[in-house]
Amino acid sequence: MSGSRNFRRILLATLGVGLVAWLCYQPAAAQQAGQIVRVARIVVDAAQLPQYKAALKEGMETAVRVEPGVLALNAVYEKENPTHVMVLEVYASAAAYQAHLQTPHFKKYKATTKDMVKSLELVDVEPIALATKAK
């Protein structure tokens, strides 16, 4: 009886470790069917750059945290042209992208930044490989 309980415990522990490993290990992600991948190229008003970056960061981090279909948002600005911002966006599907546009955090980002953005170019892209190390 005690042996059987120990066995069950060991089995459960093994399954638990396996589950964690399965949930956490991400090999370099290849393209998934239906994913939407895009690059946004944004030129920001220099006088409002700190506020713009804060609004972008907040909106992005919320989206990736709370929306199941927002897989990655990576935003950078050029060192030599700090008003030139680029965002690499990965959505699970077209539906996930449409849902993203309706969220309170995205609407807040758009409203907050509407007078900060001088130009916005959206470039549809296809991934060759999206490889992010599991942490």
Place this chain on the structure above:
Amino acid sequence: MSGSRNFRRILLATLGVGLVAWLCYQPAAAQQAGQIVRVARIVVDAAQLPQYKAALKEGMETAVRVEPGVLALNAVYEKENPTHVMVLEVYASAAAYQAHLQTPHFKKYKATTKDMVKSLELVDVEPIALATKAK
């Protein structure tokens, strides 16, 4: 006794779920001190595009898998200009980047693609937020 065992089970299950959540949830990674983040803009010879993409994908995925300091390599090409490739690169440090340049897989990528690349522009960038969902 049975109540106490149930309580222990619920406690363990709760701790287990918490552990999985803690291990798997990665908030949007803010910039880490010393990280090198860069955008490579590459124009590829159209006639050799499939071979180029295969070589890039292989080199990238190997780098992220085997090099501790190569944190992410995300490569895409423009749908409307498929010869225009962009790679967003994240290295843990300048030393990690230098080490990357000396690896067999990077040298193989460079040798394989040297006659496929029509132009290469490296743009130093700073992250605003690098947010990738844990899978």
